[in-house]
Amino acid sequence: MSETSRRKLLAAGGAGVAAGAVALTVAPAEASEARRTSSSARESVVAYVHDHRSSEVRLMVGEREVVVHDRELATRILNAAGGN
Amino acid sequence: MSSHREAPEMAKDPVADSTDVYAFVSPDRPNTVTLIANYIPFQAPDGGPNFYEFGDDVAYDIHISNKGKGRADITYRFQFHTRIRDPKTFLYNTGPISGIHDPAWNRPQYYSITRIKDGKSKVLAQHLACPPVNIGPRSTPDYAHLAGQAVHTVGKRKVFAGQRADAFHVDLGSVFDLGALRPFQHLHLIPTPDGSGVNSLQAFNVHSIVLQVPMSEVTRNGIRPTNPAKSKSVIGVWASASRRKSRMFDKAEGRYRGHGPWEQVSRLGNPLFNEVITPMAHKDMWNARAPHGDAMFAKYVNHPELARLLPVLYPGVFPHLAAYHKPRADLHAVLLTGIPSGVVPGFQNFTGSVESDMLRLNLAIPPASSPNSLGLLGGDAAGFPNGRRIGDDVVAIELRAVAGVTLPLVDPSFTPDGAAGVLTDGTTDTNGGTTATFPYLGNPGGGYQTDPGTSAVS
Numbered sequence: 001m002s003e004t005s006r007r008k009l010l011a012a013g014g015a016g017v018a019a020g021a022v023a024l025t026v027a028p029a030e031a032s033e034a035r036r037t038s039s040s041a042r043e044s045v046v047a048y049v050h051d052h053r054s055s056e057v058r059l060m061v062g063e064r065e066v067v068v069h070d071r072e073l074a075t076r077i078l079n080a081a082g083g084n
Numbered sequence: 085m086s087s088h089r090e091a092p093e094m095a096k097d098p099v100a101d102s103t104d105v106y107a108f109v110s111p112d113r114p115n116t117v118t119l120i121a122n123y124i125p126f127q128a129p130d131g132g133p134n135f136y137e138f139g140d141d142v143a144y145d146i147h148i149s150n151k152g153k154g155r156a157d158i159t160y161r162f163q164f165h166t167r168i169r170d171p172k173t174f175l176y177n178t179g180p181i182s183g184i185h186d187p188a189w190n191r192p193q194y195y196s197i198t199r200i201k202d203g204k205s206k207v208l209a210q211h212l213a214c215p216p217v218n219i220g221p222r223s224t225p226d227y228a229h230l231a232g233q234a235v236h237t238v239g240k241r242k243v244f245a246g247q248r249a250d251a252f253h254v255d256l257g258s259v260f261d262l263g264a265l266r267p268f269q270h271l272h273l274i275p276t277p278d279g280s281g282v283n284s285l286q287a288f289n290v291h292s293i294v295l296q297v298p299m300s301e302v303t304r305n306g307i308r309p310t311n312p313a314k315s316k317s318v319i320g321v322w323a324s325a326s327r328r329k330s331r332m333f334d335k336a337e338g339r340y341r342g343h344g345p346w347e348q349v350s351r352l353g354n355p356l357f358n359e360v361i362t363p364m365a366h367k368d369m370w371n372a373r374a375p376h377g378d379a380m381f382a383k384y385v386n387h388p389e390l391a392r393l394l395p396v397l398y399p400g401v402f403p404h405l406a407a408y409h410k411p412r413a414d415l416h417a418v419l420l421t422g423i424p425s426g427v428v429p430g431f432q433n434f435t436g437s438v439e440s441d442m443l444r445l446n447l448a449i450p451p452a453s454s455p456n457s458l459g460l461l462g463g464d465a466a467g468f469p470n471g472r473r474i475g476d477d478v479v480a481i482e483l484r485a486v487a488g489v490t491l492p493l494v495d496p497s498f499t500p501d502g503a504a505g506v507l508t509d510g511t512t513d514t515n516g517g518t519t520a521t522f523p524y525l526g527n528p529g530g531g532y533q534t535d536p537g538t539s540a541v542s
Contacts, residue, residue: 046330046343060330060344 049077087352088125088252088285090359091367094350098124099139100325102352103290104252105146107321107443107471110296111451112521115308118296119146119160120474120525121323121352127217127247127289130531135176135217136247137193138164138291142325143346146295149320150304154376154440158302159200162245162293164214166193177216177223184213184233192216195245197238197295209238215246217289220532227527235522242296247289248525249516251474252355255509256284263397265483267510268503271398281510287534288515293323294523299447309448313425318433320422320442321471322353322375348372353441354419354469355478360390361419375440378420382439385419386411390486402501405488414490418469427493431465445471461489474518474525483507 046060055071088103089095106120121144127136138144143163147156169190170178179188193214199206215234218227235244258264258281264272266279299308302319309317327349328342350371352358361384362370370381395406417423422434422444433444452466457477459467461484468476484490487504516526 044332044341044343046332048330060328062343063328063345065329065344 047077049074049081052078087355087359091350091371092364093368094371097327097349098126100142100327100350101125102323102325102350103250104355105321105323105352105443105472106474107319107445108473109299109445109447109449109451109466109471110522113296114450115299116296117299117302117319117445117447118294118522118524119148119321120295120523121146121293122248122250122252122290123293123325124291125250125288126285127250127291127528128536129218129287129289129529129534130536132219132531133174133176135219135531136289136291137166137191137217138162138195138214138245140164140166141331141340141342142327144293145324145326146293147322147324148302149375149435149440149442150302150316152315152436152438154320154378154435154438154442155374157201157304160208160295161198161200161205162195163198164193164195164245166191177219180222181216181219181224181230182226184215184230189216197243208241209236209243212236212238212243212245217247218528218530220530222532224530227530231523231527240298240301242294242522244292244294244523246291247528248292248523249528250285250288250290251513251515251518251525252285253283253477253511253513253515254285254479255281255511257282259509263393265507265509267508268398271401271503273397273399279510281508281512283511283514286514287529287537289528292523292525294525296522303447309446312430312446312448313432314448315434315436317448318422318435318444318446320353320375320435320440320444322351322442324348324351348374351375353443355472356482357419357441360482361385361388363389375442376438378441379439381441382416382420385415386413388412388415388486391488394487398503401503402487404499404501405504408488408491408498410495412491413494415485417494418485418490423469428460428465431460431470433470443472444469461485475513477508477512479511480508483509 041061048058055069055074057068057074059066094101102123103125104122108118110116110118124136143161146160148158149155150157176191177189181189194211196210197208199208213234215230216224218224234246258266266281269276270278300306304316326346329344329347331340331342334341358367358370395402420439423432424434425432433446435444449465452464456462456464457475458481459476460469461481467473468478468481484504484507487507488500489504491498518524
């Protein structure tokens with residue numbers, strides 16, 4: 001197992017995880033870099049990266065769609081989707 | 085048809101599938117306009133145990149354009165929520181349903197109405213009750229009573245939302261078998277003996293939203309129109325259905341959860357527009373768009389595929405139509421701009437140059453005392469394409485129009501072929517019919533009372 005993959009715990013098909021889904025836990029050091037703000041969403045959110053070459057991330061929250069252009073966020077989502 | 089399962093994606097989503105739209109001056113309350121949007125096609129009345137109902141996850145809209153731009157200046161939005169009274173039973177009803185609040189009805193449905201104007205929303209009513217579906221004499225012994233209880237008064241408006249008999253009629257089995265019209269099929273390229281039309285919607289129900297509002301509520305200047313020649317007398321009407329942009333399946337609850345804004349997945353203005361004008365590859369895209377962007381579909385109106393097919397399917401019957409290659413200015417007016425003044429004496433329903441598929445209703449034209457089901461083609465300016473009444477035979481009207489009957493109105497050099505003026509699929513409404521008063525559509529057929537039809541392989 002590579003160093004990169006050791007930093008994350010991948011669990012597929014385990015208890016409480018839907019078949020075909022992958023649960024990914026980011027190491028605490030990485031997670032702590034982001035902090036919630038007072039306007040942070042307090043409900044479920046769906047993130048959509050339509051074009052993997054773009055920096056655009058679309059967030060579905062409530063009855064709104066928030067379009068974010070954030071290369072780092074898009075890259076982190078794509079990397080996470082790739083399992084690393 | 086007229087928009088039942090008309091697009092490939094929408095055919096997989098019947099709860100959001102708009103099937104017919106009607107807009108007419110109320111014959112019994114001529115200071116009001118009645119707007120009807122039907123959804124959920126081909127409901128077999130005996131389709132239990134989970135009978136048909138509106139979608140709690142769908143926003144159903146009726147739109148009014150009164151400024152000539154093909155945009156929704158006023159929208160009435162209907163949103164539904166469904167209860168399960170007793171989660172321990174599989175039954176839709178646990179006994180006879182004697183009223184719409186009867187606890188024996190295990191799955192009552194309610195709705196809210198929101199009026200959206202100039203970007204501002206106002207909730208007009210909440211927790212309005214729908215009737216149950218018509219199950220049979222044991223479960224819904226007095227269906228007319230149940231339906232009557234579901235007619236609500238909201239200010240000066242009347243509203244009903246629930247199951248009705250589908251009043252649209254068409255011979256789907258015939259027309260989609262290479263354009264056959266049974267009364268004329270001995271003339272078809274593949275001839276068979278003539279026959280009577282078969283109403284493919286016979287014995288099927290739909291779910292209807294029926295809204296009656298004072299005319300002054302939907303006109304540009306807030307005044308009831310009295311002069312048919314005035315542009316302010318005309319409104320555009322269409323219906324749509326929207327779903328949340330993202331749906332995630334919640335395995336724990338066994339259902340989808342919506343996220344994000346409402347996105348339109350279905351719309352309907354003129355009957356049969358998306359059905360027979362729009363090419364299949366564009367139908368679902370058309371459904372997701374608003375009327376004001378319909379210029380991109382104008383080429384399909386100006387040169388409709390059906391007008392090219394008729395002379396091929398009926399060899400020698402439509403020589404004049406076959407020889408006509410200019411853009412169809414008549415269909416363009418009827419479907420995309422409205423008919424301007426000077427084309428039909430004493431009549432106009434022109435909404436401006438913005439090409440947009442809408443029903444266009446001139447509110448200053450009073451209801452006909454003896455309606456002609458051929459509407460304007462039959463000399464009755466109170467009928468389609470001036471809005472659409474329930475009894476208008478839109479299949480025959482549009483068949484004749486496409487075949488060239490309306491073309492001389494804008495191109496006097498054209499003489500329609502003899503057959504054009506008598507085209508019909510040969511069907512009539514064989515369901516619940518209409519009523520003289522609100523909600524006008526007849527009671528739905530009951531499950532117990534319905535005999536399945538017959539089918540044959542060859």
